[in-house]
Amino acid sequence: MRYGVLxxxxxxxxxGRQVKIPEAKVRAILANLLVHQGGPISADRLIDDLWGDAPPGRPLNTLQTKISQLRRALGPDQVVRQPAGYQLNLDGDGLDAYSFQQLTELAARTGxxxxxxxxxxxxxxxxxxxxxxDVADAAFAGAEITRLEELRLAALEHRAAARLELGEHSATIAELGELVKLNPLREQLRALHMLALYKAGRQGEALDSFHDLRTKLGEELGVDPGPALSGLHTSILRQEPSLVAEVPAVPYRTNLPSPATPLIGREKEVDSVRRALSAGQGGRLVTLTGPGGVGKTRLAISAARTLTEEFPDGVWLVEFAGLDRHASAGDVAERIITTLGLCDTAAESDPVDLVNWLCVAIADKRLLILLDNCEHVVEPVSVVATELLAAAAVTHTLVTTQEALDVPGETVCPVAPLALPKLPTVPSVRIAEEIGRSSAVQLFVERAAAAVPGFAITPDNASFIASICRRLDGIxxxxxxxxTRLRVLSPEQITEGLDDRFALPTGPGRGRPTRQQTLRAMIGWSWELLSDSERAVLRRLAVSADGSTLVGAxxxxxxxxxPERDVLDVLSRLVxxxxxxxxxxxFRLLESVAAYCMEQLAESGELAEVRLKFVRFHVAQAETAERNLRGPDQGRFLELLDTETVNMRRALELAVRHGEAALALRLVNALAWYWLLRSRLTExxxxxxxxxxxxxxxEGSREIAEAWLAGMEGKPARIRIEDLVLSSRLHWFVGASLYRVGRHQEGRALIEExxxxxxxxxxxxxxxxxxxxRADHSFDGKDFLSARSDAERSAMLFAQLGDRWGHLRAGRSLARVAxxxxxxxxxxGLLxxxxxAAEGLGLWVEAVETLFRIGRAxxxxxxxxxxxxxxxxxxxxASERSYTRGEVEADTWLAKVALCGGDTGAxxxxxxxAVERGQSHGFAVGGEETFPGIGRKAYETSPPGKTLPGMPVQGRS
Known part of the structure; x- marks a missing residue:
C-alpha cells in the first residue's frame, strides 16, 4: 500500500487504484498512524486524539470497530495490534511525505x-x-502539518534560487510574487523576489519590495529586516556587478553510459578513433569492425566521450542489439529519432519517409551519433548512414559492427584484439614484469583481481597467464x-582446461573465423560449468531486447x-x-553471449513459451503504467516506459508476428496515452x-484500438465499449481531435457526451x-464566464488528482481567460x-508552446x-528536439520583436x-503584410525548399 498525506x-x-477510506473517524485513525510513521500508538492515545474530552460510551469497543473498518478498507494485515498499541504496515517509501523529504535532501546534495x-x-x-x-484542525496533526508546510516552502525557495542560477529571472518573478503575498514576512523569500526583479531589469520594483517588507516588519513585529536582506538592498542600490552572475554553461548533451570498469590497453586506439571522427578534420562516417567480444563498443564509447565539447548538439549512443534482423531503414531511423528525443510527431500527419525526415531534422546540427551493434542490420544501417552523409553536413556517425558498411565516404577502423605477451625464450627473473607489459595480460590480471582480491602476476604464475592470454587470442x-574461473581454479589448471577445450570440436562455431570460434569456445566452456538453474535463467534472459529489471527477470x-525467490541469487552468480x-x-547480456543463449533457448524447446512470457509481462507492465499516468506518479511511470521502450516494441513485434491479436491490442491500448504525452504519434x-x-x-480490445487510432488520425469513431469510464475518455479524446481539425460541431457534441x-x-x-x-470551446465562442468556470473546476480536479499534465492543460485554458x-x-504566473509542469515531465512540444504563450503575454x-x-x-x-514548426514560429516571433524594437537587421x-526552415518543411510564414518592408526581401533571398510528403502546409495555431 502507498499513502498520501500531502x-x-x-x-x-x-x-495503483485508490482505496476508499470510510467515515471521518476511520480516516483520522489512519492519519494519526501516518503522522507517527506507522506507529505503534496506544489505544488510549488514539481515543484521546479522536474524541478528546467527549469520548463515546464504550471507547475501546468503538475504537476497535473503527480499526476493523480500516482493516476492511486496507487489508487485514495492514493494521496490526502490538503490545505497545496499533501499528500500520508502512514501507519506507510508501508515504508521499517521506518521498518528498527524500527528494528535497537529494536536491540539497545536487550541484x-x-x-x-x-x-x-x-x-x-x-x-x-x-x-x-482532512485532519487539519486535529491537535495530533498540527506539528507535522507545520513541519511539512515549512519543508514545502523551503523547497519552493530552493527551486526558485536554482532557477535564478539558470538565468530564468522573468519566469520566476510571478511564482515568487505569489509566494511573497502568502508569506509577506519571510525574509529569504523576499530576498529571492528582490533578486529576481533586479536581474530582470526591474530595480525599482525590487527596492519597493524591500520597503514593503520593512514597513510590515515595523508595524507588526517592531523589528527591522535582517542584515542579509539589508545587505542585498544596499547591493541593489549600488548596482553591484556581483548580483548579475553569469548563467552556468549548459552541460554537454549525451546519453553515453559511465563505464563500470576502466578501459585497458586501448589508449592508442581511442586516440586514433577520436582523430578520425574529429569535427574539424576527421571523416563523417567511421566504422569500427571486428569479431564479437573484441571490445568495439567500449572503444567507441570511450572515444566518443572525448568529443563531447566538439559536438554541441550532443553525442548519442543508439543501440541496435534489440532491433529485429528484418528491420527496415525506417526502423533504424525511428530508433535514432527516439534516442535523440526529436519531435517527429509534432506534425498532424505521419512523415512518409522517416529517413528523409531524420536527415532534414538534423541537417544543420553538429551531432555525433554512435550506432552500436549493427551486424544484423547492416543493410538498413548502410542506407541511413549514406543518407546522413549526403544531407547532414556537420553530423558525424560512428558505427560498430562485425563487417564494414561498404558505402562511399566510410572510414573503416578494424579493432584488433589486445596485445599478446611474448614468452621469454630463456628463463628470466623479470618474467612477471616482461609479460605484464602486454595489454591482454593487464586486462586479465585486473579482472582476476576483481574476482579474487589480492590476485597478482608473479614469477610463478606468469607463464600460465601468458599462455591463457595467447590461447584466447587477446579477446x-x-x-x-x-x-572469473580463478575463484575455483589456479592459472595452471585453467591452462590445462584450455588445452582440453580447444582439442574438442567447437560445434556450431565451426566454420567461423578463428577468433570467433575462440570466443564461442569460451562462452561454451562457461556454459558447461553452470548449474541447471543458472543455464535456465541465462538462456531465458536472452529474449529481452534491452535487458531486464529484476521484476522482469x-x-x-x-x-x-x-522459483521466483531464487532468480536474484542466480543472477548474482551470473554477474x-x-x-x-x-x-x-x-541485467543485460553482451551481444555474443545473447546470441549463444538464443541458440540454447531454441534447442531447449522453451523459445515459444519464454517469448510469450516476455510479451505478457510487458503487456501487464504497460497496463499498470497506464493506470498511473493520470495522477501523482505520472512522472515516475513516464520514465519507466521511457526505459522500457525497446522491450515494449520487441513485445509488440513478437505479438504481431506470432498472431497474438489480444496481446498486441492490449499492449497498444495501454501505451496510447504514453505515446500521446510523449508526442510519438508516428509510432x-x-x-x-x-x-x-x-x-x-x-475481447473488446479491437474496438478500443480503433477508437484510439481514429482520434490520432482526426477521424470520427463509433465508440461502443463496455468499460464506461474508458468510453467517456475516448469520447473526450476523439472529440478534442475532431475540434482541432476543424470539425467543431462534432467535436463539441462528443465533449458534452x-x-x-x-x-x-x-x-x-x-x-x-x-x-x-469545453473551456476552450466556450472561449472560442466568446463565452468567457463559462470558459473560466469550466477551467477553474478542471484545474481543481486535476490538482486533487495530482496530475501534472492536467495541471498544464487546465492552466493553459485559465491563462487564455486571464x-x-x-x-x-x-x-x-499561470503559464x-x-x-x-511541461519541463518536469519532459513534454517538450508543450514546453515550447507554453514559452510562446508566455512570450506573447x-x-x-x-x-x-x-x-x-x-x-x-x-x-x-525546439532546435534541440528538431521541433521544426516550433523553430519556425520562434524565429517568426523573434523577427516581430526585433522589428518592434527598431532592429530591422535582426x-x-x-x-x-524562418522562411528557409518553413519552406523546407512546408510551413507557411507571414510575408510582406506581416513584416512590412522586410517580408518580401526575406522570401526573395531564401532558397526554394521542398515540401516533405505527409507534412502539413500550415502548422497548428
Whole structure:
C-alpha cells in the first residue's frame, strides 16, 4: 500500500487504484498512524486524539470497530495490534511525505542547478493540496502539518534560487510574487523576489519590495529586516556587478553510459578513433569492425566521450542489439529519432519517409551519433548512414559492427584484439614484469583481481597467464569470462582446461573465423560449468531486447525448476561470472553471449513459451503504467516506459508476428496515452495499424484500438465499449481531435457526451479533461464566464488528482481567460506553472508552446526584452528536439520583436531563417503584410525548399 498525506488523505493499492477510506473517524485513525510513521500508538492515545474530552460510551469497543473498518478498507494485515498499541504496515517509501523529504535532501546534495530544479519539481509535484487536509484542525496533526508546510516552502525557495542560477529571472518573478503575498514576512523569500526583479531589469520594483517588507516588519513585529536582506538592498542600490552572475554553461548533451570498469590497453586506439571522427578534420562516417567480444563498443564509447565539447548538439549512443534482423531503414531511423528525443510527431500527419525526415531534422546540427551493434542490420544501417552523409553536413556517425558498411565516404577502423605477451625464450627473473607489459595480460590480471582480491602476476604464475592470454587470442570478453574461473581454479589448471577445450570440436562455431570460434569456445566452456538453474535463467534472459529489471527477470525466467525467490541469487552468480552485466537496475547480456543463449533457448524447446512470457509481462507492465499516468506518479511511470521502450516494441513485434491479436491490442491500448504525452504519434499510429491487422479474437480490445487510432488520425469513431469510464475518455479524446481539425460541431457534441458520462461514473479525471476542452470551446465562442468556470473546476480536479499534465492543460485554458481580463501577472504566473509542469515531465512540444504563450503575454504587455528571452528559450528547446514548426514560429516571433524594437537587421535575419526552415518543411510564414518592408526581401533571398510528403502546409495555431 502507498499513502498520501500531502493533500487530502489517500491510499492506493499495489495496482495503483485508490482505496476508499470510510467515515471521518476511520480516516483520522489512519492519519494519526501516518503522522507517527506507522506507529505503534496506544489505544488510549488514539481515543484521546479522536474524541478528546467527549469520548463515546464504550471507547475501546468503538475504537476497535473503527480499526476493523480500516482493516476492511486496507487489508487485514495492514493494521496490526502490538503490545505497545496499533501499528500500520508502512514501507519506507510508501508515504508521499517521506518521498518528498527524500527528494528535497537529494536536491540539497545536487550541484547542477538544472538537475536540482528537476528533482525539486518532482518533489513538489507530490503535493495535491494542504498537508493532512482532512485532519487539519486535529491537535495530533498540527506539528507535522507545520513541519511539512515549512519543508514545502523551503523547497519552493530552493527551486526558485536554482532557477535564478539558470538565468530564468522573468519566469520566476510571478511564482515568487505569489509566494511573497502568502508569506509577506519571510525574509529569504523576499530576498529571492528582490533578486529576481533586479536581474530582470526591474530595480525599482525590487527596492519597493524591500520597503514593503520593512514597513510590515515595523508595524507588526517592531523589528527591522535582517542584515542579509539589508545587505542585498544596499547591493541593489549600488548596482553591484556581483548580483548579475553569469548563467552556468549548459552541460554537454549525451546519453553515453559511465563505464563500470576502466578501459585497458586501448589508449592508442581511442586516440586514433577520436582523430578520425574529429569535427574539424576527421571523416563523417567511421566504422569500427571486428569479431564479437573484441571490445568495439567500449572503444567507441570511450572515444566518443572525448568529443563531447566538439559536438554541441550532443553525442548519442543508439543501440541496435534489440532491433529485429528484418528491420527496415525506417526502423533504424525511428530508433535514432527516439534516442535523440526529436519531435517527429509534432506534425498532424505521419512523415512518409522517416529517413528523409531524420536527415532534414538534423541537417544543420553538429551531432555525433554512435550506432552500436549493427551486424544484423547492416543493410538498413548502410542506407541511413549514406543518407546522413549526403544531407547532414556537420553530423558525424560512428558505427560498430562485425563487417564494414561498404558505402562511399566510410572510414573503416578494424579493432584488433589486445596485445599478446611474448614468452621469454630463456628463463628470466623479470618474467612477471616482461609479460605484464602486454595489454591482454593487464586486462586479465585486473579482472582476476576483481574476482579474487589480492590476485597478482608473479614469477610463478606468469607463464600460465601468458599462455591463457595467447590461447584466447587477446579477446577481451573471452579473457573476462575466464578470469572469473580463478575463484575455483589456479592459472595452471585453467591452462590445462584450455588445452582440453580447444582439442574438442567447437560445434556450431565451426566454420567461423578463428577468433570467433575462440570466443564461442569460451562462452561454451562457461556454459558447461553452470548449474541447471543458472543455464535456465541465462538462456531465458536472452529474449529481452534491452535487458531486464529484476521484476522482469523473475517473471520471464522463473518456473517450477527455478522459483521466483531464487532468480536474484542466480543472477548474482551470473554477474560474478561476467556472463550477465549489471547496468543500474537492469541485467543485460553482451551481444555474443545473447546470441549463444538464443541458440540454447531454441534447442531447449522453451523459445515459444519464454517469448510469450516476455510479451505478457510487458503487456501487464504497460497496463499498470497506464493506470498511473493520470495522477501523482505520472512522472515516475513516464520514465519507466521511457526505459522500457525497446522491450515494449520487441513485445509488440513478437505479438504481431506470432498472431497474438489480444496481446498486441492490449499492449497498444495501454501505451496510447504514453505515446500521446510523449508526442510519438508516428509510432502510435503505426503500432495501432500493425496490431489491428492481426486476425483473431480480442475481447473488446479491437474496438478500443480503433477508437484510439481514429482520434490520432482526426477521424470520427463509433465508440461502443463496455468499460464506461474508458468510453467517456475516448469520447473526450476523439472529440478534442475532431475540434482541432476543424470539425467543431462534432467535436463539441462528443465533449458534452464525455462530460455527462464522466460525471455519472464519478470519473474525476475524465470530467477534468472534458471541462478543460469545453473551456476552450466556450472561449472560442466568446463565452468567457463559462470558459473560466469550466477551467477553474478542471484545474481543481486535476490538482486533487495530482496530475501534472492536467495541471498544464487546465492552466493553459485559465491563462487564455486571464488574457481577456488584461491581468498580466495572472497570465504569466499561470503559464509559468504550466511551463514547469511541461519541463518536469519532459513534454517538450508543450514546453515550447507554453514559452510562446508566455512570450506573447510579455509582447502584448510591451515588455519586448522579456518576450525576446522567452522566444529565444523556445527556439533553443525546439532546435534541440528538431521541433521544426516550433523553430519556425520562434524565429517568426523573434523577427516581430526585433522589428518592434527598431532592429530591422535582426528582424530580417530571423525572418529569413524562418522562411528557409518553413519552406523546407512546408510551413507557411507571414510575408510582406506581416513584416512590412522586410517580408518580401526575406522570401526573395531564401532558397526554394521542398515540401516533405505527409507534412502539413500550415502548422497548428
Amino acid at each position: 493533500g487530502p488523505l489517500a491510499a492506493w493499492d499495489t495496482s 547542477n542547478p538544472r538537475s536540482r530544479v528537476k528533482v525539486l519539481t518532482d518533489a513538489l509535484a507530490l503535493w495535491r493540496g494542504p498537508a493532512y487536509a 577481451p570478453l573471452a579473457l573476462e569470462l575466464v578470469a 523473475r517473471t520471464v525466467c522463473a518456473d517450477r525448476s527455478v 560474478d561470472r561476467s556472463l550477465v552485466v549489471r547496468d543500474g537496475e537492469r 502510435a499510429r503505426r503500432s495501432f495499424r500493425a496490431a489491428l491487422e492481426v486476425e483473431g479474437s480480442a 464525455a462530460l455527462v458520462a464522466a460525471r455519472s461514473h464519478s470519473d474525476w479525471w475524465g470530467e477534468a479533461a472534458a471541462l478543460a476542452e 488574457e481577456t481580463d488584461g491581468n498580466h501577472a495572472e497570465v504569466t 509559468s506553472e504550466c511551463l514547469r 510579455f509582447y502584448v504587455h510591451g515588455d519586448l526584452a522579456a518576450a525576446g528571452r522567452m522566444y529565444e528559450r523556445a527556439l533553443q528547446v 528582424a530580417e535575419f530571423h525572418l529569413r531563417r
